[in-house]
Structures are given as structure tokens and as C-alpha cells.
Amino acid sequence: MVSDSGIECLSIAYAAANISEEKRVSAIGFVAGIGSAASLLGTMAARFLxxxxxxxxxxxxxxxxxxxxRIFVKETSGRIDSEPLNQPILVDNGEERSQSKSVSQSFKEVLPLKDIFCLLKSSVTLSLATVxxxxxxLGEGGQQTPYLYxxxxxxxxxxxxxxxxxLIGYTGAAIGQLFLMPRLAPITGEEAILSLSCISGFISMLIVxxxxxxxxPYVANLLPIIAFLTRPALQSIVSKQVGPNEQGIxxxxxxxxxxxxxxxxxLIYTPLTDLFLSEKAPFNYPGFNLFCVGLAWLIALIPSMMIQFGTKNSRLKIRDGGRTLDA
Structure with a gap:
């Protein structure tokens, strides 16, 4: 449980730090798809073991x-790109970093919370992505115990x-992340995929x-082909707002x-599930808790559309106080 989310975000951060922005969305979708495919195989294997x-x-x-x-993945924490757009946001102008920093030293550096908040507030896109x-x-948590109960x-x-x-859900997720996202993103962009996946999540919960x-529910669970693109699309958007040395952060x-x-x-959906499945329900809608789970994605559609149609904040503008550096 401790390492589950950490492994995923570090894998995405490593891919984002080593791949150009043009190919990044495909790489992130591929990494997420491999994870979904592994979950699919694990679920199938559990039936026979x-x-x-x-x-x-x-x-x-x-x-x-x-x-x-340890054998094949090379450490990149000490690498800094010389291009201005790839310089980290959180580094002071007078601060110099040596490329020869050891891995042990990097583990000793703990970023202050104020710097983390500064990073999240450094771009409107990052702030909206946080929401x-x-x-x-909230929606993913509602799809677990309350949904199954x-x-x-x-x-x-x-x-x-x-x-x-x-099996249906993981199959749809793997297909969407491995095959659909790399082909759809160059046409529509990650922002449109994010909005579409939020709508799909709401529709899926509404049907169930x-x-x-x-x-x-089997039919509704086909929608994760699109709904499971929320996380990789969001990760791709975030990766383009920071430099390579800040991907992990x-x-x-x-x-x-x-x-x-x-x-x-x-804490929100479990009492709601218990209430609307009991005789004390204020109105006759046993699946109201799942409707509320879907509402989380429907509300998320608003900031996702603000990302899609709002002003794009480049990293260069952020560090230059809003001034553009046109060649």
C-alpha cells in the first residue's frame, strides 16, 4: 500500500523527465497501460491460483x-538540461547545482512545504490540475468499497x-491507455481527453x-476505455508545466x-450508501450514492474545461514574471 502510488508516480516522472513533450503523452499512456494490463493478468491468474x-x-x-x-534504469536526478524551458522552477537564480551530486545526497534533501505549494501555484494549469x-x-475511492457493497x-x-x-474494467483500461490515448492525444490534446474521461466516469456511475x-454494470464498465484516461491525461498535462528535475515533485x-x-x-460515500440502501432513505433512489460518486467527475469537468480552453501558462512565462521571450 505504501509503495503502490509511489511506484506509479515515479515511473511516470522518470518517463516524463527523459522523453520530449511531443512523445510524452504516448509514453505516459503506455506506462499506465502496462500497469492496467498487469492488473488484468493478475486478476486472471488469481482465478487459478x-x-x-x-x-x-x-x-x-x-x-x-x-x-x-537497479540494473537497467539509470539515475537521472543529477542531470540538468541547459535549455531555459527545462530549468526547474524552484531553483533560485543564484543557486548552482553540480551534476556530480550523489544519489545519497538527494535523499537527504527534503523540499519544504512552502516550495511545494509555490510549485502548485506557479501555474494556473497546475492549480486546476490539483483540483x-x-x-x-474522490471518484476512484467511491468506486471501491461503496461501489462493490x-x-x-x-x-x-x-x-x-x-x-x-x-476483468472488463482492466481490459478496457489497458486498451484505452495502450492504443486509444497515443492515437487520440495528437489529434485532440490531453486537455480534451481529460474532459472526455470525466464525462465518461459520470455516465458510467449514472448507469450503474x-x-x-x-x-x-458489465455494460457500464466498458466506459473505462475512456474513463481510465483521466489519470494519464492529467499526468501528461502536469509534466509539461515543470522542468525535468521537478517531475518527481x-x-x-x-x-x-x-x-x-x-x-x-x-468517509463520505459509505454512510451515504448505508442510508439509501436502508428503509430510512429520504427518497427512493438506492443508487444515489453512486450518482454522488459520478458527481465528483462531473464537477471535475469544470476545471478540466478551464484547462482546455483557458490561457496556457508556459514555464518560461512563469519564471519571467509573465514576460515572453520571443526570439
Whole structure:
């Protein structure tokens, strides 16, 4: 649990720091798609393995990933690009950094909270992305325990139904992230994908909230082909607002804010689920809690559209106090 989000955001940050902006969205989508494909394979394997075998294979996979990372993934924390647009926002003008800094020294440097807030407020786009990340975290949290409990209580879902539901969702997510996003982003842009995925998340929850048969959530779970593009689209947008040496900070902040939404989500949706599935419900809408989960994505649509149609803030403008440096 501790390393889950960290592995994802560090992988995205590493890819963003080493790939040009033109190819970055495809790379981020590919990394996210590989994660979804791995979740799909893990769900399928769990159907045929015992509990002890599942934990054994998970431990071996983690060890293999660690060894692979240590051998093949090169450390880039000391690299600074000489181009002005790639210089970090948080570095003072008089500060000089040596490229020979060791990895052990970088672990000792803890960025103050005020610098993190300064980074998030340095761009209107980053500020709006923070709001979207929080609301997306609320929605994702609502898709966990409250969502599954509703399906079990309302439609009598069992473990087989849940397994099929997860297989459909992960398959759609992998297809969308691996194949759809790299082809769609150059045409529409990440901002349009972000807005579209927020709409898809709301529609999916709306359909499930009024589900009248066991197969309805299966159909609604096809929408993650688009809905699961929210996170990679957001990560791609954020990556273009900071320099290569700040990718880890930016992606970590966005992941942390999203995780905070995940924490708050059960506190909001669990009592709501219990209320509307009981006889004390103020009105007859058993799936109202899922409708509220979808509302998180519907509200997130507003800042996502502000990102899409608002003024684009470049990193150069931020550091120059709003002045452009035209050649």
C-alpha cells in the first residue's frame, strides 16, 4: 500500500523527465497501460491460483522488478538540461547545482512545504490540475468499497461477478491507455481527453446507479476505455508545466492529492450508501450514492474545461514574471 502510488508516480516522472513533450503523452499512456494490463493478468491468474501461491508470485514479481530497476534504469536526478524551458522552477537564480551530486545526497534533501505549494501555484494549469486530481481521487475511492457493497446488496453480486467486472474494467483500461490515448492525444490534446474521461466516469456511475439487472454494470464498465484516461491525461498535462528535475515533485504532489481524495471518499460515500440502501432513505433512489460518486467527475469537468480552453501558462512565462521571450 505504501509503495503502490509511489511506484506509479515515479515511473511516470522518470518517463516524463527523459522523453520530449511531443512523445510524452504516448509514453505516459503506455506506462499506465502496462500497469492496467498487469492488473488484468493478475486478476486472471488469481482465478487459478491458491492464496499462498498468489502472495508468493507477487513477492517474486516485486523482487524481479527491483533487480531490473537497479540494473537497467539509470539515475537521472543529477542531470540538468541547459535549455531555459527545462530549468526547474524552484531553483533560485543564484543557486548552482553540480551534476556530480550523489544519489545519497538527494535523499537527504527534503523540499519544504512552502516550495511545494509555490510549485502548485506557479501555474494556473497546475492549480486546476490539483483540483481535478482531488476530485478524481474522490471518484476512484467511491468506486471501491461503496461501489462493490452496492452491487452486492442491490444486485446480489458474488465473487465471480466481481471478478468478471474487474476483468472488463482492466481490459478496457489497458486498451484505452495502450492504443486509444497515443492515437487520440495528437489529434485532440490531453486537455480534451481529460474532459472526455470525466464525462465518461459520470455516465458510467449514472448507469450503474439505476441498474435494474446483473448485466447492466458489465455494460457500464466498458466506459473505462475512456474513463481510465483521466489519470494519464492529467499526468501528461502536469509534466509539461515543470522542468525535468521537478517531475518527481510534481507527479508526487498530484498523486498525494489524489490519494487524499481516496482517503476522504469512504468517509463520505459509505454512510451515504448505508442510508439509501436502508428503509430510512429520504427518497427512493438506492443508487444515489453512486450518482454522488459520478458527481465528483462531473464537477471535475469544470476545471478540466478551464484547462482546455483557458490561457496556457508556459514555464518560461512563469519564471519571467509573465514576460515572453520571443526570439
Amino acid at each position: 491458491s492464496t499462498a501461491q498468489i502472495f508468493l508470485i507477487a513477492a517474486i514479481s516485486s523482487m524481479v522488478a527491483t533487480i531490473y530497476m 481535478v486530481a482531488f476530485l478524481n481521487g 452496492f452491487l452486492k446488496a442491490r444486485l446480489q453480486y458474488n465473487k465471480d461477478n466481481f471478478a468478471v467486472l474487474m 446507479s439505476i441498474a435494474w439487472a446483473v448485466w447492466v 510534481a507527479q508526487g504532489c498530484i498523486a498525494g492529492i489524489s490519494s487524499f481524495g481516496n482517503i476522504l471518499s469512504p
